Amino acid sequence: MVNQVRRGSFSQGSWIGEMQQASDKSVIRSEILDPRTKNLLCTSKISDYVLSNELVSMALAMVAEDQQINDVLEELFAEEGNELHIRQADLYLSEGEELSFYEVLLRARQRREIVIGYRAANAERAVINPPAKNARRRWSLKDAFVVISEKE
Template structure:
């Protein structure tokens, strides 16, 4: 699948190289309280902006009540009340 993505878009190649490199960024799970306060109402775009201040890229989330994460959520402009028990999937510098 990754090869097909690279064939379609050369910029994706740069992203994949970064993710698979020994040093650099990696996918991580971060607690919601790094980006918001308990029960704060925000949309996904606003979460992305807050993560950008930390030099991170949010690509998805998993709600406390859900079994699976949602990557690249379709309704990014939908406002919701987030819980501190929700988590975000981010691309961030390796720790």
């Protein structure tokens, strides 16, 4: 069976058509160095980008503010060492258990992890460094915690 290829469009069965459909679903990430380039990204099919110079500038500003932050950044960005992970709540608690964020922190310490935030099951975004750490709340097993731990 021969697939018909017409200029500008491809038949459903052709491998070129399959590649075109796959590229329409692909996520393209780009690294940009000049912040002025962000405006050009609106006209392209680039889904996401990393503004690497901005990341470096923010890290330098944090270290300039507090030199102890440098040790934390070195640990997080080193090839070996600790990393950020998303962990399911069942590692730290039981369904419907009422605990404060501090109590969850203590349980994570027993696993040699540091909890820095959480995302409630019904929330769209995570809460990093929650303000009311000693307020008790009822947790769900569908909640997730943002932790710093050693590489698995």
